[in-house]
Amino acid sequence: EAGVVQSPRYKIIEKKQPVAFWCNPISGHNTLYWYRQNLGQGPELLIRYENEEAVDDSQLPKDRFSAERLKGVDSTLKIQPAELGDSAVYLCASSRFGGGGNTEAFFGQGTRLTVV
Amino acid sequence: GDSVTQMEGPVTLSEEAFLTINCTYTATGYPSLFWYVQYPGEGLQLLLKATKADDKGSNKGFEATYRKETTSFHLEKGSVQVSDSAVYFCALTENSNYQLIWGAGTKLIIKP
Numbered sequence: 001e002a003g004v005v006q007s008p009r010y011k012i013i014e015k016k017q018p019v020a021f022w023c024n025p026i027s028g029h030n031t032l033y034w035y036r037q038n039l040g041q042g043p044e045l046l047i048r049y050e051n052e053e054a055v056d057d058s059q060l061p062k063d064r065f066s067a068e069r070l071k072g073v074d075s076t077l078k079i080q081p082a083e084l085g086d087s088a089v090y091l092c093a094s095s096r097f098g099g100g101g102n103t104e105a106f107f108g109q110g111t112r113l114t115v116v
Numbered sequence: 117g118d119s120v121t122q123m124e125g126p127v128t129l130s131e132e133a134f135l136t137i138n139c140t141y142t143a144t145g146y147p148s149l150f151w152y153v154q155y156p157g158e159g160l161q162l163l164l165k166a167t168k169a170d171d172k173g174s175n176k177g178f179e180a181t182y183r184k185e186t187t188s189f190h191l192e193k194g195s196v197q198v199s200d201s202a203v204y205f206c207a208l209t210e211n212s213n214y215q216l217i218w219g220a221g222t223k224l225i226i227k228p
Contacts, residue, residue: 004159042120042205042218043160056215091160103209105216107160 002026004108006092012114018080021111025073025094032069033105034077035091043091049075082115089113118143122206122219129196130227137191137222139180139206147208149173149182149189150216154203163191163204198226 005024013019025032030051035043046065048056051072060067064083069075079086089112093105123138141147151163151173164173169184178193189206206219 041220042207043216044218045215048215093160104162104165106162109157109159 004092004094004106006090006108006111008111009109010112010114012116013082015084015115016081018078019082019113020076020078021090021092021113023075023077023092023108025075025092026106029094029096029106030072031095031097031103032075033091033093033095034067034075035093037089037091037110039088046077079113082113084115087113087115118147118208118210118217120206120208120217120219122204122222125203125221125223126225127222128225128227131198132195133226135191135193135196135200135224137204137206137224139189139191139219141187141189141206141208141217143187143208143210145210147210149180150207150209151178151180151189151191152205152207154205154221156202160205196224196226198228200224201226 007022032049034046037043045059047060047067049069052069065079067077089110091107091110093107095103095105097103120141148167150165152160153163154160164175166173166182169182172181180189180191203221203223205221207216209216
């Protein structure tokens with residue numbers, strides 16, 4: 001079974017430029033998560049999808065961040081314009097079901113963003 | 117709100133040493149508890165979990181016991197290897213919702 005696939009692995013951009021990250025979850029996983037992980041910290045949830053519906057985007061900075069999962073499978077996360085403080089690793093994860101504490105989330109390798 | 121606190125790293129040990137990484141939590145309900153591991157250059161992987169009090173999760177020689185009385189879920193391994201070098205994250209979810217609450221991570225360095 002293929003895991004969660006993210007691209008690109010690394011991205012360096014100048015501030016004020018746009019950037020996009022792509023995620024393909026594990027086949028059959030209805031729930032998709034985007035996290036941001038700053039150096040030396042645990043991941044912070046940005047948005048959670050159940051199929052194509054964003055059911056929790058309360059932590060997404062909506063002035064510059066957007067996400068979509070149009071067909072309920074792969075997803076993109078966009079930042080426009082990027083700021084220096086957006087430098088972090090952006091993680092995508094998926095799980096079979098979104099509810100309940102027993103659900104295991106599977107993570108991609110992440111995209112390391114550096115804004116200069 | 118819910119939170120997870122784990123010991124600060126880095127933790128440096130010699131090969132075959134005994135490992136303990138402390139994790140304590142605060143939660144309003146009855147959470148499930150997890151340890152995730154992040155090897156260099158790789159994504160987060162679930163290492164083990166426990167879903168109710170007194171449960172013991174185990175995998176790859178690692179163990180952690182869900183202690184409700186002390187709100188703890190300490191990670192242990194009897195004899196560590198160089199290949200165990202990684203960052204370890206303790207996390208919880210309330211059983212009523214999906215959201216993972218994470219600790220800050222503990223970097224483990226094993227020297228030959």
